[in-house]
Amino acid sequence: MNALVQDWLDFWNGDLELARKIVHEDFGWHVAPLTGGPQQHREGRDAFVEWVRGSRTMLPGLRFSVDLGPIVQEPFHVLRWLVEAGPVSFHGTDILRTADGKIAEYWLHEDGLWAAQQLGIVPTAS
Numbered sequence: 001m002n003a004l005v006q007d008w009l010d011f012w013n014g015d016l017e018l019a020r021k022i023v024h025e026d027f028g029w030h031v032a033p034l035t036g037g038p039q040q041h042r043e044g045r046d047a048f049v050e051w052v053r054g055s056r057t058m059l060p061g062l063r064f065s066v067d068l069g070p071i072v073q074e075p076f077h078v079l080r081w082l083v084e085a086g087p088v089s090f091h092g093t094d095i096l097r098t099a100d101g102k103i104a105e106y107w108l109h110e111d112g113l114w115a116a117q118q119l120g121i122v123p124t125a126s
Helices: 003-012 016-022 045-058 112-118
Strands: 023-031 040-043 063-073 076-085 088-099 102-110
Touching: 003 016, 003 063, 003 076, 003 088, 003 102, 016 023, 016 045, 016 102, 023 045, 040 045, 088 112
Parallel strands: 023 102
Antiparallel strands: 023 040, 063 076, 076 088, 088 102
């Protein structure tokens, strides 16, 4: 695994101070809401750090591991991950675009429905 992706993983696993090292100041990210709906675009490194901090608060013990990748075709890095937090676990895929040696843009694709069902936010199908 390359150093940038390892730092990204360490960041998600709680070392939020890594943001200044690996996340571009003009950072943008794209994510669909956990309970569904259209993708949202957000901007700002500091706002992103707070969003990750909130995710870690909502899911104590949050731990990411890489299942596949990274697959690198500059300036893009793609990785498939597994997250576990107590009894909750789900998969997702990150697409990272780099600029100036940092992550400038991020697309998050996760199994949000499965995560929401495990959290009791959305009922499971009968």
